[in-house]
Amino acid sequence: MKKILLFLLIALLGGGNLLASEASPATQIISSGGGFTIVSLLRGMLGMAVVIAIAWLLSSNRKAINWSVVAKGLGLQLVLALCILYVPFVQTIFDFVGRAFVKVLSFTEAGTTFLFSSMESGVIESPMLNFAITILPTVIFFAALTSVLFYYGIIQKVVSFLARGMTKLMNLSGAESLSVAGNIFLGQTEAPLMIKAYLEKMNRSEMMLVMAGGMATMAGG
Template sequence: MDIVFGIIAIIVVLGLAYLLSNNRKIINYRGIGVMILAQLLTTWFMFATTIGQSIINGISAVFNKLIEFGTAGVDFILGGVLHGDGGVFFFDVLLLIIFFATILSVLTYLKILPLIIKYIGGIISKITGLPKVESFNAVNSIFFGQSEALIAIRSQFHHLTANRLYIVSASAMGSVSASIVGAYMQMLPPKYVLVALPLNMFSALIVASIIAPVKVPKEEDKVDITNVSNEKSVFEAMGNGALEGGKIALIVGTMLVAFIASLELVNWVIQAVFAGVTLQQILGYILYPLGFLMGIPTSEILTAGGIMGTKIVTNEFVAMLEFQTLLGQVSEKTTGIVTVFLTSFANFSSIGIIAGTVQGIDREKGGEVSRFGLKLLLGATLASILSATIAGLFI
């Protein structure tokens, strides 16, 4: 029965995207079908086969080793500062972003990552019929943050129509940066975080391709990776990567202070009017129908819905910290579905980040992103629901 409800949830997501479509006549149904099939095969392979599980364990081991290296750097700075058995989130999680950002910066300088991303994007473009720029950006968004992914295709911005701009923005919002994946894996089960990466990449493309379908002339569809890094040496790349990682850690920490405090304030106001009611409970009721279709056990839907709603109105870190306290109290199915849903940048604050980045590249196109900002968030949220539902089919 869960499979039947899961299929219904997928149809509902695709149906809502269809209703939001700007041009239903040119939707690439073949490409969408290929990507859904790719999601199903990827999830089945990762969850149901020995090889897939070995790959997940191998990638997790690599991340764990990198976390060990990063922790050595953090411990050196702390110099033996005692911070309790439970640790300090900023020290134990956020500061590790600096090391991961450094690695990404070096791999970008050496042209290793851009080359890999270009060819994976090219393969996706070839088998789905999607434009190369959009495919490259979708893969790029798995490794880099929203701003960095969009900046990487700045040379192609003069070719981007409103629909193409929607697709690249949706990919940036629907994915996460590899520099903070290590942080996610310290809070939630690594296997679900890792599976969420390819699922969300495809989901963002699927939903965005329905909402904003495009047909692109070949002469306007070229990917240029020659100027993806401005660093002159590997040491400059390391330094800039570290500074960028530090900035991300501080931004995330600052946003957590603001959002968690604001959430407490909102709950205090709500409870002053409705005793015992919280924003999370309200969001849980709103998302209850979708949670049911996604396959979350009935007794856990309100709790899971509240966590997912919290992510939309605040950010994924706030929601992950809340959900982390529930691990072991909820079923494995709920754990997997919610983890996959949370592993994306689909939230209100991302609208401003993406619009600001695009405006810095092209002022006119930045205004276009601001105009379809809410539609962008809705599409990215539908993409997260699609990914979580597909994951739930195999848990």
Template sequence: LVSLSGLFIYCGLMYLISKNPDKVRWHTVIWGFALQLFLAIIILKWSLGYLAFQWLGERITNYLNYVDSGCMFLFGNNYEDHIFAMKILPTVIFVSSTINILFYLGLMQKLIVSVAQVIQFLLRTSACESFVSASNIFMGMGECPILIRPMLPSLTNSEIHAIMAGGFATISGSVMAAFIYFGVSAPHLISASVMSAPAALAIAKLVYPETEKPTMNVDSVNKFKPPEKSIFEAASAGAGSAISLAAIIGANLIAFISLLESVNQTLVWFGKRVGSKKTITFQYIISYLLWPFALTMGVKVEDCRKVGELIGVKTFINEFVAFQELGTLIKNRKKLNEHIAKNGTWSSERSVVISTYALCGFSNFGSIGIQIGMFTVLIPERKTIIPKLATRAMVVGSVSCFVTACIASR
């Protein structure tokens, strides 16, 4: 009942900040949540559906392990001594190359368009936003808009907002690979990205309803062809395009983790000056501020501060740092007594599952800059409205993940 009430609380909050509350098309909103609930039942409640996703997660994990041979060749037998730089970041390149090959073969387009047609039929959303929403299940927020680049100038502000929100609410396959390596459940990561796609569309249309008439249809989207001329060129291009992504991930982690440490040391210093018996850190403060959000998702009271801390780290820093900490918490459950002494209580597997769904998205302040920069380049004529759309879309992306966590927790 708590998680169910959280669902209504988040919807009510989004309606309050809606740009045009009287223009909300409730068919889209209701069917978006209905589709999300249907997917949750198939994946989480139906034994065959869960086993299917578990099997898919195991196959993906096995496939990702093939990157070890390339890492060993390039970095030597001791490459795991520097696990993030020499294992996780190369995995991003490997997955990007694989996805590009699938696009060259035409397999990814067929899968994405099939899902998009279902979303468009049920939610009555436009072809482009349905297409990008479907592609967000498999690709990142940086790649998906490029798939419809020629059509972007023709889109309405509501469509652009929905596309941005879908990017914030989901993660790409290449980034998912890194989270799996942290020890997070592959089936839950896959189902989180699948379930958040319709939720993002529903909440985006609640926050920024359509007031114009979209002009693009499915046939226009379906004509997309990759520029590569051979499978080898596709593999090379995919790997090359991921180099910048891997570099950005590494650079952001160095910068944000270092900045977080500087903030924490400053807070610790001030805490000692005022005689605090607790070690005051950014994580400690944010765990109290976001405690109610964790509670509304159905987290046990004793775990709410820890989940709130993870949400804060993900929102104000990035999802990599949050999932790395979640992976540590999952591993530490095997040494529960030691873990409780260091990090507080973490007694419930339910809390682990809810955290996985709540964190599974690119919705953080750093990603706002990425979205603004990318869309300003793609559609410069909208550069004045894009910052406003991106900020709203980030909120929608975060809430979409929270709503998915509410449903998953049931």
């Protein structure tokens, strides 16, 4: 339950949405100081309090909630948000990683166009633009890509790296951390594919965290 609380708080602070957009109007307004007011700050704090209260009320074991972990998560997310908004080299790093993910996912468009485009016009005709044509190829492509990365041991190394820091700081496993981090740049359908080899071994708490991380952010397909 403490993990659910943690990532509900992360969602409220808008970390996923801020990171997912390359230069969203909200980010520009806050960065310039033009739209950041006491009212907006209080509204955000009220939202956090409400979500904490809802999560606490719905908890099946309220005594197990580790409030120090929740506080650490809030502090870490606040520091990260400030760095993204005001530290140029941090912005550059996230921009680079975001562009890299977008570039990789754009390969799906090339394959989809090759398979489903009209032989006459060379483009996908409007009747074909549906869920099966626009979304499923992305899922299939990313599932195949993560399988290759797992085969070569790259996913395992990333999970191990994230586990070292996040286990001590936030009591999270490496797989959980990778899935939630993936939601910054990917969609809710693609991010869990990064840890699909670990999903069958996850408990209810970990599965809930993966789902909450996907629902709390907005990116990708």
